Amino acid sequence: MPKPIIEVRKISKRYVMGDQVVNALRDVDLVIEPGEFVAIMGPSGSGKSTFMNLIGCLDRPTSGEYFLNEEEVAGLDDNKLAEIRNRYLGFVFQNFNLLPRTSAQKNVELPLMYAGAKGRGERAKKALVMVGLGNRMDHTPAMLSGGQQQRVAIARAIVNDPMVILGDEPTGNLDSRTSEEILAVFQELNRNGKTVIIVTHEEDVAQHCKRIIRFRDGQIRVDERVESPTDARTVLDSMNLSEEAKLQPTA
Ligand SMILES: Nc1ncnc2c1ncn2[C@@H]1O[C@H](COP(=O)(O)OP(=O)(O)OP(=O)(O)O)[C@@H](O)[C@H]1O
Numbered sequence: 001m002p003k004p005i006i007e008v009r010k011i012s013k014r015y016v017m018g019d020q021v022v023n024a025l026r027d028v029d030l031v032i033e034p035g036e037f038v039a040i041m042g043p044s045g046s047g048k049s050t051f052m053n054l055i056g057c058l059d060r061p062t063s064g065e066y067f068l069n070e071e072e073v074a075g076l077d078d079n080k081l082a083e084i085r086n087r088y089l090g091f092v093f094q095n096f097n098l099l100p101r102t103s104a105q106k107n108v109e110l111p112l113m114y115a116g117a118k119g120r121g122e123r124a125k126k127a128l129v130m131v132g133l134g135n136r137m138d139h140t141p142a143m144l145s146g147g148q149q150q151r152v153a154i155a156r157a158i159v160n161d162p163m164v165i166l167g168d169e170p171t172g173n174l175d176s177r178t179s180e181e182i183l184a185v186f187q188e189l190n191r192n193g194k195t196v197i198i199v200t201h202e203e204d205v206a207q208h209c210k211r212i213i214r215f216r217d218g219q220i221r222v223d224e225r226v227e228s229p230t231d232a233r234t235v236l237d238s239m240n241l242s243e244e245a246k247l248q249p250t251a
């Protein structure tokens, strides 16, 4: 068996607000191997974002263990967690979270600046080309469509060459064609070896992944393989064909 990239053992997250206690995650065990493409599903409030924030090292569990690339990270302090995030993880959010008055290229350079990396401009350009935005480097977010903004966010997530890409509802604000385009980018990254984990409310979106994990009440209730995941490229090609057919009615 390959070494897991993510392994959590009995992690729990409890929020206490006054006399109210919420057990957002309860004794969750999970192993994810390198190269997996996982969808996290479940009803609102079931703990998906809490779980993503923990595996993304944006937060710490109340109890339990978390090994990222075999390193125990559950007990690290904020600085160490930031370092780990920079080294291993790339994030894509539902609302893109781009700096509004900053060009696509500068947005993508940001994680490299935090890491004090060299050759930032070239690396940012390369990442933008990879997501198909080679011709939009100087555009600010306001000059880009939602799908293009999300591609900038993906470029920013991959510019550090992370092992794992995490997305919390990355297609949540996009129409179905644009979602498909974003899923095509994720599938391409996954084919190139990245581990990808996304939260989604949409069964259609989840069917593009290789594995679906369903949460309910802070626990994993279902963990299943997807027999033959939907290929986003194929869907996009058929969308294009049917549009062409509409434009050229047969005599
Ligand atoms: N910072 C917080 N303080 C207190 N309670 C919280 C906090 N964050 C989350 N919770 C609670 O933990 C539970 C799980 O929330 P979480 O955001 O993980 O759900 P989710 O599955 O992502 O839902 P959604 O699909 O609506 O995004 C909820 O009951 C929520 O109210």
Ligand SMILES: [Mg+2]
Residues within 6 Å of the ligand: 048, 049, 050
């Ligand atoms: Mg959520």
